[in-house]
Amino acid sequence: xxxxxxxxxxxxxxxxxxxxxxxxxxxxxxxxxxxxxxxxxxxxxxxxxxxxxxxxxxxxxxxxxxxxxxxxxxxxxxxxxxxxxxxxxxxxxxxxxxxxxxxxxxxxxxxxxxxxxxxxxxxxxxxxxxxxxxxxxxxxxxxxxxxxxxxxxxxxxxxxxxxxxxxxxxxxxxxxxxxxxxxxxxxxxxxxxxxxxxxxxxxxx
Numbered sequence: 745x746x747x748x749x750x751x752x753x754x755x756x757x758x759x760x761x762x763x764x765x766x767x768x769x770x771x772x773x774x775x776x777x778x779x780x781x782x783x784x785x786x787x788x789x790x791x792x793x794x795x796x797x798x799x800x801x802x803x804x805x806x807x808x809x810x811x812x813x814x815x816x817x818x819x820x821x822x823x824x825x826x827x828x829x830x831x832x833x834x835x836x837x838x839x840x841x842x843x844x845x846x847x848x849x850x851x852x853x854x855x856x857x858x859x860x861x862x863x864x865x866x867x868x869x870x871x872x873x874x875x876x877x878x879x880x881x882x883x884x885x886x887x888x889x890x891x892x893x894x895x896x897x898x899x900x901x902x903x904x905x906x907x908x909x910x911x912x913x914x915x916x917x918x919x920x921x922x923x924x925x926x927x928x929x930x931x932x933x934x935x936x937x938x939x940x941x942x943x944x945x946x947x948x949x
Contacts, residue, residue, distance in 0.1 A: 772790055772794070773786075773790070775787050775806045776806075781890050781891060782890060784809065784813055784814060784817040784890070785817050785820065785821065785890070787806070788802070788817055788818060788821055789821065792821070803818075810891075810892060810893070812892070812893040812894075812895065812897075812898040813890065813891065813892065813893055815898060815901055816881070816887065816890075816893055816897075816898065816901060817890075819877075819881065819901050819904060819905060820881050822905075822908070823874060823877045823878065823881065823904075823908060826874065826908060826911065827874060828926065829911065829912075829915060829922075829923075829926050830870050830871065830874055830911065832922050832925070832926055833867060833870060833915060833919060833922060834867060836919055836922060837866050837867040837870070837914075837918070837919060838865075838867065839865035839867060839868065842865055842866035842867065842914070842918060843865055843866075844863055844864075844865070844866065845863070845864060845865075845866045845869035845870075845910065845914060846866070846914065846917075846918075847910065847913030847914055847916070847917050847918075848913075848917060853869065853907075853910050855868070855869045855872050855873070856873075856876065856907065857872035857873070857875070857876050866914050866918070869910075869911075869914075870911050870914075873907045873908055873910075873911065874908065874911075876904075876907075877904050877907070877908055880900065880904060881904070886900065
């Protein structure tokens with residue numbers, strides 16, 4: 745008597761109590777086999793884990809993937825990871841020492857989180873910008889779906905990316921030790937390439 749075939753279900757989640765070295769220890773899944781409304785996020789994160797230095801592969805969208813959703817999900821992932829740098833900056837980047845959001849001496853960046861854009865201490869600019877990006881990217885008004893996105897909503901991604909990119913510039917020119925440490929831990933060069941590459945177009949600081 746032949747036993748019926750049994751399907752093995754792989755649960756791709758980190759259970760409570762999982763040690764850091766055992767995170768994401770499951771088999772990779774082909775894009776075509778992923779079945780979720782969060783499939784693009786899942787695929788991007790999987791590709792980053794495979795080799796976060798392989799920018800071409802990370803940015804290369806599957807043939808059937810909607811371009812607007814692809815850009816949106818990359819920016820979401822980028823902002824989530826950038827929070828790690830913001831946390832490290834808090835200990836050194838004080839309102840009393842970094843009174844303005846600058847990179848070089850050429851420009852002072854105004855914070856768009858206020859009713860009328862105005863100058864903010866660099867750390868406040870960082871917090872406001874990341875908070876604003878999170879609010880926009882999670883807005884049901886502009887991004888009600890993770891499957892398809894209107895062109896008018898996709899057009900908003902460029903300005904978000906320009907603002908968050910300035911956080912890198914400030915850290916590089918004013919907090920180089922923190923920048924270098926985070927770069928070694930998170931391969932921040934790869935993150936900057938993702939922000940400034942074909943995901944949302946060339947990003948001027």
